[in-house]
Structures are given as structure tokens and as C-alpha cells.
Amino acid sequence: MVKVLWLGHAAFLITVGVRRFLIDPWISNPKSPVNIDEVAPKPDYIIVTHDHSDHLGETIELMRRNTKVKLISVFEIASYVAEQIGEEGRVIGANIGGPIDLGEGYSVILTPALHSSSRGSPTGAVFGRDGEYIYHAGDTGLMYDMKLIGELYRPLIALLPIGGHFTMGPREAAKAAELLKPKYVVPMHYHTFPVIKGNPEDFKKFVSEYAPEVNVIALKPGEEVELK
Secondary structure (H helix, E strand, C coil), X not given: CEEEEECCCCCEEEEECCEEEEECCCCCCCCCCCCHHHHCCCCCEEECCCCCHHHHCCHHHHHHHCCCCEEEEEHHHXXXXXXXXXXXXXXXXXXXXXXEEEECCEEEEEEECCCCCCCCCCEEEEEEECCEEEEECCCCXXXXXXXXXXXXXXXXXXXXXXXXXXXXXXXXXXXXXXXXXXXXXXXXXXXXXXXXXXXXXXXXHHHHHHCCCCXXXXXXXXXXXXXX
């Protein structure tokens, strides 16, 4: 059983078994229903896909408030955060490639993303454990690598940006769902700013055309769902 809580924009708190993962924690985003005090004590790991302010978000403040949480990100972002909090032992710097072993069957795999980042390469992330992997695409355009991600890790859930302009729009994200073939797909990264206009109704329409076997779960910010 996987619990998915959407915090608005690209921020999610996801529980897989006994591990909790906070992804791209821009907790102060305009759609967020929570504040940093509510979120800080909860995650075991923070995963940051790239260092744009709407994804790095409040990572540093969260790590200062919760001295047990660890960061997983590309080496350059991890090094930057370690310098800011003064603790190298609480960051796991890696790169795009194979699994980062978290023990007890849990792992994180940083995946390619077609985007930009000031520090290191932009990424997506596959995380969880066999049968309960989640793919957070980060900010990305459509890419054929998603087919490989789907074949290798068979994600239960894919979290895909649909807003357009900076990322995939609804049509491209639906094609990504076809390539990935998850059981569930959750749209994200839309309507936070006027320019990211893609909407979940259009996304659902395209998914029904390209990947009718995939279930679209359009959450409201602050809504949590259990999936298996």
C-alpha cells in the first residue's frame, strides 16, 4: 500500500511501507494547504529533482528543523545543501544511473529529465521498493527514455507534469503514460502560475486515447489517496 499526499505544484509526501519520501518540497507554493511546521517532522528522505526555486523549495529549512531527515539529489545539489546545513553526513549525493540502496529493499534511482538546473543535471526519480515503485518525472519534456523506465522499474504510480511551457503539456504527458505503463498516473505542475495552463480534464481525455488501461488520479492539493 502506497499513500500519496499532494502538497501542490510538484511537492508530494509519499509513504511506502514504513518509509516516507518528500519530493520537491516547495511547501510555500500558492496551492499548498499546509505550512512548513506541519511537514517538517514527517519525512525520512527528501528528494530534490533540480535546484529551481519551485522544486528545491524549503529543503534547507526542513532539514534544519528535522535533524534526522536525509536528502537525496544529484551530487552538486547535495553538496550545496550540505554546505548550507553544515552536515555532509545527512546528504546522499548521486547521479543519473543505477539504484541508491536505502536498505530493507528500498532504493532511489535518479533518472534523466529534459529541463535545466543551475547545479548538476535535472532529474526525475524512481523510489520505493519492488512492486511499489513511484516515478516522479520532475520537470521534463517528453522523452523515449520513459519507455525504459517503465520496462525496468514497472512503477505502480507515475507523477507527471502537465502544465506545459516549462514541461510536458496534457497531450505529451498522456504519451508519457503510454510509454511508462504505470497502474496509476497523477498529474502535477499545473495552474500554479498563469503560464502553466494545462489542465487535468484534457490530460484525462488524452490518456483515454493513448493509454486507456492507465488510471488517472487527479488530486486536489492536500488530498491523500491510498493505492495498491
